[in-house]
Amino acid sequence: MKVLLVEDDDGVAEALLEVLTAHGHQPRRVRHGADALTGHREADLVLLDLGLPDGDGLEVLHKLRRVTSVPVMVLTARGDERSVVRGLRLGADDYLVKPVRLAELLARMDVVTRRAAHRASAEDPPEEITAGDVRIDLAGRRVEAGGELVSLTAKEFDLLAALARRAGAAVSRQQLMDELWGDAYLAISRSLDVHIAQLRAKLGRPNLISTIRGFGYRLEL
Secondary structure: OEEEEEOOOHHHHHHHHHHHHHOOOEEEEEOOHHHHHHHHHHOOEEEEOOEEOOEEHHHHHHHHHHHOOOOEEEEEOOOOHHHHHHHHHOOOOEEEEOOOOHHHHHHHHHHHHHHHHHHHHHOOOOOEEEEOOEEEEOOOOEEEEOOEEOOOOHHHHHHHHHHHOOOOOOEEHHHHHHHHHOOOOOOOHHHHHHHHHHHHHHHOOOOOEEEEOOOEEEEOO
């Protein structure tokens, strides 16, 4: 399992890296919350400390949850009830207070990742989605509108696919930018607007993708 360890304490980080590696995991350690926001896409699990040099880890958790469902386990010395409750409400999959027993940490990691895998398998989208007379073949990366093949760039197709997988539901700008540009923190908002406009023009159905003002977009069914 690829584990992103967000921990600024060198001693704690080294001990965790050693244990994770010894148990067959592939850990990568970063010190700052900003690094977690730009590196979470390569991880199967995030271990997140709350006392980070560039801000509160709970804010990092909040930003992550706006763009990704990757499992996040809080691993911190902050054990007061208010912090625990807030962390769980912000979307942490588990909350462990240091010092943590390593065997317990490994066991909880297994539980969290199994639970996430079960959710993902239950939510697997169909390989093909139809919206009006537009047919989106996700596996074949083909799009037809009114029976005619529509030529899209790779990025345009990725954008349409991201909306199609959640067809009928509003998708936030942050989620779309993170999926397309791989960056929950520094993605360029204007790039998304340009690609939405190009996609609408090529499909020839401007009402197929609705704008949710102040939030994002929705593919209409």
